[in-house]
Amino acid sequence: MDMVEEAARKIETMEVRGASRIARFAAETLMNYALTIRGDFDAKMKKAAERLLNTRPTAVSLFNAINFVMRYEGKTEEEKRESLVRRAKEFIEWVDTAKQKIGEIGARRIKKNSVVMTHCNSSAAIAVIKRAFDEGKIEEVYATESRPRFQGHLTAKELSEYGIKVNLIVDSAVRYFIEDVDYVVVGADTITANGALINKIGTSMIALAAKEARVPFIVAAETYKFSPKTLLGELVVIEERSAEEVAGEEIRSLKNVRIRNPAFDATPRGYIDLIVTEIGAIPPEMAYVIIKERLGYAKIYDEEIVLSPNHFE
Numbered sequence: 001m002d003m004v005e006e007a008a009r010k011i012e013t014m015e016v017r018g019a020s021r022i023a024r025f026a027a028e029t030l031m032n033y034a035l036t037i038r039g040d041f042d043a044k045m046k047k048a049a050e051r052l053l054n055t056r057p058t059a060v061s062l063f064n065a066i067n068f069v070m071r072y073e074g075k076t077e078e079e080k081r082e083s084l085v086r087r088a089k090e091f092i093e094w095v096d097t098a099k100q101k102i103g104e105i106g107a108r109r110i111k112k113n114s115v116v117m118t119h120c121n122s123s124a125a126i127a128v129i130k131r132a133f134d135e136g137k138i139e140e141v142y143a144t145e146s147r148p149r150f151q152g153h154l155t156a157k158e159l160s161e162y163g164i165k166v167n168l169i170v171d172s173a174v175r176y177f178i179e180d181v182d183y184v185v186v187g188a189d190t191i192t193a194n195g196a197l198i199n200k201i202g203t204s205m206i207a208l209a210a211k212e213a214r215v216p217f218i219v220a221a222e223t224y225k226f227s228p229k230t231l232l233g234e235l236v237v238i239e240e241r242s243a244e245e246v247a248g249e250e251i252r253s254l255k256n257v258r259i260r261n262p263a264f265d266a267t268p269r270g271y272i273d274l275i276v277t278e279i280g281a282i283p284p285e286m287a288y289v290i291i292k293e294r295l296g297y298a299k300i301y302d303e304e305i306v307l308s309p310n311h312f313e
């Protein structure tokens, strides 16, 4: 379990972060763990899956990855291991190929000489920006710093190294600059059955500013970011992280001050022009179809799989 515990901590401390990286890493960890254990396969795998699932609550990609890998079959331990490894590899390939396809499809929606604004650090959004840049369509990018963890710095670095001109701005400068922007492109942690987007805190304020300025708001999201559980009526849990990420001890110890640090927020579908998935660019209203056709919600429905601790039962 050491390997699983170490991986879980890497997700908790955000050494591995971002919805798609977390999902890929969880699938990889389950696969590597399955290859090392001998005896008591189901029980050990279930424990490992639950530990990984309980690291961060918001990104459904983690749930979908674990759920996908844990649907292994077989009678003997060897058969089960083989099936699990095959499923994990299949999921990892899904992650890797989806990104490229999203880049291709998303870039078609970007016109020449465009200025794009992005938030946080989304590999899917960056795939769209890079592909559009390759096609000579990007003039410059506005990247928000994304307090308190400053994932925007990662975005600025990555785009800059790719040769793209980046304006790094504080989160509160979004409305100030929105008139200079042609598109907002962001990633997703979760998309609900009713087409709402759950993404890094501040995303919904950017969507508001974009709507007011009539700037198209595009979400880049692999189909494993859609949440089958929301069809069962479950609400997405918004992670609230520690006060230490926001302020130093001097402020934290003030008598009447409580620091709030939600890591994500919800953008209703009315603010979203398009969701670019690896199987097509869709309106948010089509979220239900994606869940039904891509994620096999019926099976989940039949089995009444619910969130941890018992959902592998």
Ligand SMILES: O=C(COP(=O)(O)O)[C@H](O)[C@H](O)COP(=O)(O)O
Pocket (backbone or CB within 6 Å): 017, 018, 019, 020, 021, 059, 119, 120, 121, 122, 123, 124, 125, 151, 186, 187, 188, 189, 199, 200, 263
């Ligand atoms: O909100 C974040 C990351 O939050 P955190 O840094 O708290 O994990 C990203 O925009 C999405 O996860 C999408 O990323 P990707 O497109 O790479 O899956």
